[in-house]
Amino acid sequence: MSENITEFVTTEAQQIPVVAQTDVVVVGAGPAGLSAAVSAARNGCSVTLLERYHHLGGMASGGMVLVLDDMVNQGSEIVTTGIVSEFVERLERIDGAVYPPPEDCQRNWEMWKKWSRWGCINFHETGMPQPILHAVAFDPDAWKRVSLDLVRDAGVNLRLHSWFSEAIVEDGKVTGVICQTKLGRQAIKADMVIDATGDLDLAASAGASFVLGQYIVTTVFRLSDVDTAKAEAFEYSHPDEYKLLDRQARRVIGGAWGMWWLKTPLPGVVWCNCPHMTGYDGLSPEGMVAAEYEGRERMANLLAFARKNIPGFENAKMLGAAEQMGIRQTRLLRGEYVVTKDDVKSRRHFADSVCRGRDYYTPYRALLPTSLDNLIVAGRHYSVESEAQKLSREIPPCMSQGEAAGIAVSLALSSGSALRDVDVSQIQKQMRAQGADPGDIPSSNALVEESLAS
Ligand SMILES: Cc1cc2nc3c(=O)[nH]c(=O)nc-3n(C[C@H](O)[C@H](O)[C@H](O)COP(=O)(O)OP(=O)(O)OC[C@H]3O[C@@H](n4cnc5c(N)ncnc54)[C@H](O)[C@@H]3O)c2cc1C
Secondary structure, rough: HHHHHOOOOOOOOOOOEEEEEEEEEEEEOHHHHHHHHHHHHHHOOOOEEOOOOOOOOHHHHHOOOOOOOOOOOOEEEEEEOHHHHHHHHHHOOOEEEEEOOOHHHHOOOOHHHHHHHHOOOOOOOOOOOOOEEEEEOOOOOHHHHHHHHHHHHHOOEOOOOOOOEEEEEEEOEEEEEEEEEOOEEEEEEEEEEEEOOOHHHHHHHHOOOOOOOOEEEOOOEEEEEOOOOHHHHHHHHHHHHHHHHHHHHHHHOOOOOOOEEOOOOOOOEEEEEOOEEOOOOOOOOHHHHHHHHHHHHHHHHHHHHHHHHOOOOOEEEEEEOOOOOOOOEEEEEOOOOOOOHHHHOOOOEEOOOOEEEEEEEEHHHHHHHOOOOOOOEEOOOEOOOOHHOOOOHHHHHHHHHHHHHHHHHHHHHHHHHHHHHHHHHHHHHHHHHOOOOOOOOOOOOOOEEHHHOO
């Protein structure tokens, strides 16, 4: 195991070719990185986007996380707009998204039966039926396609199959990044860098402070040939029998949310957001291999159980497990401000809020490391307590963080200032100009405390 390593090799210094010189390099092309790259490019920067895999989208495509959550405050106020809305519109145009119309966003059994198996419910409300709200079920391949279109249209220099390995730091400034490719190591030089790896690979390598967090790990999967109408009809006509079977299924998979199977835009294909596996380190190859074995076994057990016992699943087949393991939390930045669980739960508003999700606000300071002037982060590794991150890491708010980070680097470049000296009101103004909600104006249910608001 890596923690017991006692032997090391020393390598010789190498000459590494510089394959791009760019205003901004974004590392990681998940929801946050993609939004950051597009936003920076649209604001006039030359941008290089680096991604280790062959596709764009991170957890939203390779990780097959297939519902956009945390988009709504108080039932009807859509708070993740801007690039998120543009993305949803583009997905819809290619039949890659399904969500309830506003008139269906109600709390009653009729709407519950219509929308709950799409995952469009307010999981934070107690009592049944939970309210239906604006959340978007989407297709992972459509996500990849829309991402590519956006990146191409924005003129971003895309480099796939490029695994970031280390930051180039000179005089306390990140001057570029090094990645590993089939052709060997390559360098990209940049004036501004955005870490959107989800695991803080770049910022950690550059010397930024961080803490290690952990949460459940899940390789999600999809089943095909499911008669979803039959399964739903059984669920509502035999509620007690269904509940018993559902409880057994969750025991077989070994941990899952209540709604462990959801419909997808592909008829007969369901998304299984499970199993929940604990104790795995999402940074360790050994840990990930062990999780892979465990996950596969649990999926096979569930499939066998569902085929045998759950009406509608008799002919179900394994369509495929996600290409990427579902890692929710690893390194978390310790930045200029650390968002706490109390901040999230009490809906604390910050004067320097640059984006928001559900009913929580993200201060600009939570995207900035304490030490480096030209590095900003966007995504699930932002500066937040572990318990708070579990409540504030959904795809849409990560995209909004990326959109704000893209604006911030363009403002820093045009003013020649450090990222921490950027005028936050300018970021907020530009977010609004892009159709995004920076959270500068607190909603009626926000906690506004002047002493903490700056
Ligand atoms: C199982 C599971 C279920 C979830 N369910 C939901 C849900 O229902 N709804 C919801 O909205 N959210 C959900 N989430 C949360 C959400 O998916 C993530 O928090 C979100 O995708 C984070 O976006 P990100 O861009 O910060 O990171 P990621 O999506 O992890 O993207 C990071 C990107 O960086 C790339 N990268 C990483 N390291 C390197 C490197 N060294 N070099 C180059 N590239 C690199 C990765 O390949 C990836 O493309 C779920 C997460 C999991 C794991």
